[in-house]
Structure formats: C-alpha cells, structure tokens
Amino acid sequence: MKNKDRKIKRLFAGPYMIWSAGFIIIPLLMIFYYGLTDNDGHFTFNNIARITTPENLKALGLALLLSIISTAICLILAYPLCMILTNLGVNQSSFIVLIFILPMWMNSLLRTLAWQNLLERNGIINIILDFLHLPPLEIINTPYAIILGMVYDFLPFMVLPIYNVLSKIDSDIIAAARDLGANSVQTFLRIILPLSVPGIISGVTMVFVPSLTTFVISDLLGGSKILLIGNVIEQEFKQGSNWHSGSGMSLVLMIFIIFSMALIAKYDKEGEGTAF
C-alpha cells in the first residue's frame, strides 16, 4: 500500500522533473560546455580568461559597484518602511504592502521604458522642471539613472522578506526587552536587528543578484555607452554570436551568484539562532 502511494507521488513529481531537466539542468550543462570549449570543441580556459580584458573587467567592476549601491539604497529605504508597517494595524499594513507589490504585476521592461520616458532630456520630468523654471535633470544615460532603475525595479524584493521577519517577531519579546531595562535603541540593536538578519540577507540577495546580471536596465537607462557585465555577455551572444566567450563570462558571474546564495543557505541553516 505504502509502496504504491510512494509511486503515485513520484508520478506527480514527474512533470516538474521533466521541466527542470529540460529547462534548467540541460541549459546549465550547455553553458558549462560552451564556456569551457573553443570553436573546435577543445577544452580551454580562454573563454573564462576573457573577463580579464580591461573593458570586461571594467564592466564587471561597474556592475558590482552599481548593484552594491542599489542594494544598499534598497536596504536603507526598505528597513524603516518595514518597521513602520509592522507597527501599523493589519489592514493598513497589508494595503501598503499591496501597493508595493502592485508594480511587480507589470512587466519590468515596460516599467523601465517608462522611466526612460520620464528621464529623457525632453522627457516629462524635464518638461515639468522647465515649466517651473528649474534647471533640467540630466541623469539619463548616466550610472545614476541605472541605479534609479535598479532600486525601482527591485525594491519590493527587499521589502517583502524584511517585512516578513519583522512582522513575525513576537511583540512580547520586544516588551520583554523594554521590561528588562533596554531603551528603544538598545532594544532595536540587541533584539530586533539580530532577529531580522535572515530577512535582510534574503532581501539583499534578491536585489543584488538581479542587479548584478541585468542588461535591460543599463541598456535602456544607461544608453549604449555604459556597459555592465550583463551587457557584455548579451553582446557576445547576440552581436558577436560567440556563445563560447559569452558562456565563459556567464560562468564567472555565476561564481558571484553562488557566493551570495551560499550566504543565504548559511543563515537559513542556522535559523534565527546565532544571527547575533
């Protein structure tokens, strides 16, 4: 009986197994294959080594810098917001959370295009500024516009996990800290912040990884002058039709992503236990 049950359960897992084999594992293996071979199919590290060219290193460095800045801005914006949300009534806070999630229902390409329109030299913001006789905003095609786009696109991914952990902290625990003599700053530093570390870690990863790999945002808001590592890889595949070097650089990027994933896994395993 039990054996049969187990077989049926496996049957239900089938579609997902086929899906993940076909669309996750095989493509991943293909990237490894292309990344580690040359045009003739011989094993080589040259594709990976292409990251060390000055232009590519600059693209990687800039991508790292911009995504770190965006992640930091997201964290600084999201954390206080989540603190406020946690202290609101359930109705109010779920309404505000909904407002934050709402943009995620729209295509991110569309949202980024909208920013392009807003920020353009003759865009809506500058028309309004001109009407008010204020100096025009000239950030389109600069790294600032890219950061703006990243923060706008990925902020919800920071808000949700942090809000989640903060709202799960028992209010009695905070009351207990106050009761034992901690003022509100001490309560925050010793209780609330350490307990919210798992949320911060997953929020940081959820913003950092897509920021690091994006090429759409830098393409649309950075003009074609500012190249991030995502744009370089995209060009290798599309313009250069060089799958080998594109895959090689993707592997490099993957190392950064695996590193940040490992960070999450570490804190997930330890739970909220030793996050202090």
Added chain:
Amino acid sequence: MSNKLIDIVNVSKSYGENLVLNNLNLYIRENEFLTLLGPSGCGKTTLLRILGGFESPNTGEVIFDGKDITELAPNKRQLNTVFQKYALFPNMTIAENIAFGLKIKGKSKGYIEDKIRYALKLVNLDGFEERMPDSLSGGQQQRIAIARAIVNEPKVLLLDEPLGALDLKLRQDMQYELIRLKNELGITFVYVTHDQEEALTMSDTIVVMNQGNIQQIGTPEDIYNEPQNAFVADFIGESNIFSAIMVEDKLVKIQGVKFPCVDTGFGKNKPVDAVIRPEDVDLVKPKKGLMQGIVTSLIFKGVHYEMDVMANGYEWLVHSTDMFPVGTEVGIKVDPFDIQIMKKPKSEDAEAVSIEE
C-alpha cells in the same frame, strides 16, 4: 506586609468605545502575593500591562513607592514581567537571556556570572547556560523567564498567566515552586490568572475582577467562604446560587422554603442572592430534610460523589462522600452558617453576567 508599595488610584482605560478598566482603586502591599483573578476580557491583563508600563491609563495614577510612575517608560520601572508565552530572546543562549537586563545596567562580568548561576539554581535548571531557548520544554522556558526577571532584583514581579500554557501536573508543581520562590526572594508578586484554583493555592490576596470592575478583594478564605456577590460565588468554585427572600434576620426563604441562617442586617422581606456550596448541602432521609428532592445524576469524582438533586424545580449540585443512587428520594438540609447571603447586584452589567453564567 504592611507598607503600601503600589497604589492604583482611579485608573480607567478604554479602547475606543470599549471600557476595559472602570475607575479602579487598589493597593498592593510590600511582600504580598496578590492575584488578579477573572474571566478573559475582565481587564486583569490590561491592569498588569499598565503596571508594567506597556499601556497607559486614560485617567488615574499609578503610585509606586510614593512616586507617580503612570507615564514612566517600562525600562525605568523597578519591576519585571514574566510573560504568558515566556518571550525568551530566541537569538540568545539561556545565559545571555538571563544576563540581558544586567548587561544593560552595565554590571561587571563576574557579578553577571554569579547571578546567572544563582538564578539557574533557584529555578532548578543548573547547567542550562549554553542551551538555546527553543531546545527547552515549556515548563523549562517559563522558569528561565522567571530567572531572567528576578536577577534584576525587582521590587515587584508581574506574572501574566505564566502557567497557562503548561499541562496540569506541571502547573501544580510550578504553583508550589512559585510560592517557594516568593518566600525565598521576599519580593512582591502580582499574578494574573483566570484559574481560581491557582489563585486560591498561591495568593495572600485575591482581587476578583469582572468587566473592568473589582468585584471583591480578600484572602482566599474570604473569597471562597464569603463571596460578596453572585459573580464571585459562581466564579470561585462551584456553587448553588438562588434568588431568595430575606424574611427577617437569620431567616431566608429559598425556593419557597424557610432556611435558618446566620446573616443579619438585610432588612425584612428583601430580595437577596443566597449561595450554598455543593459540599455544604447535606443529604438526609426525606422526612428529616427541610426540602425533598430526587437524585437525577450521580458521578464519581474520586474524592467525592457529585450528584444533582431536583427539588422544587431547581437542580441542586451536591458533593458528598455518601452515595445516593439515581432516583433516590432524599431530604436536603443546610447548616445555618453554610448559607451565604449577598445583596442583589446593583448594576445591570453584573446582573447580566450572573444570569448568563
């Protein structure tokens, strides 16, 4: 047990339309074990939270040791709270939990270590320093919560239904442990519970509350033997409560039958409530009783039998070590000093509750 330590003066609290505490006056003496007892929603926890500083009253004052602390922040009060669900810090070891308050106060390392060892010994959990809270059972967590509070040497320990989440046996053990702790520490305990047995076992003073009003303040014996109104009588222990007529001093008419009693001063032919505890009802031969009835149910309870006796259209609850099978005709007799006469409640609220109960 003489000095007033805490004085609660005219305290009222409401949430919107909902009046939770209605102009409460109460004092708590030094070294007293005072229990706030009442059904859920009676305001007992709100009163405790006002004492702890987590809520502030709409009107009235809380005087602590001669000083007004009504608006003082919780971290500045010389009292500590043991929360219902323990509220241990999940990110810290047991030792770090206990040390929390002392570290904030900037005590020396040696002092803190001594205190941790002392507190763990006091709650019988030596050697638990490096464990994490979630690896402890409910009873152990509760004891750590108590240890964490008492190392700060508060003048008053506030306990919010601390045994509510524990099973019966553990709860009884913890009751004795709390009494022992209180005697060893010599501090004031303010204890909140809805469990009347817990209150009777541990308290020096019981404050019975209902719907934001204090119903009665007294020793456990007072509260049990001399309930001041039907609510208290009904809430503390089991009881037979009758609408009765006080015919004259020392004579009360219950269900149309005159019973001699010992109470005086209610006037003539005044409506009153009469309370008779089930263990005070004597079942005798039909002719020897003041009233006759028929046993309608019989349950063995271990120490005694619990019987329902139908007499004059009312079901009397009787506890007795003598057994009368269902269907037996019996006589009902009550000793005069076992009848407790109470004034009818003045407010409609209290009346509504006594009927609904």
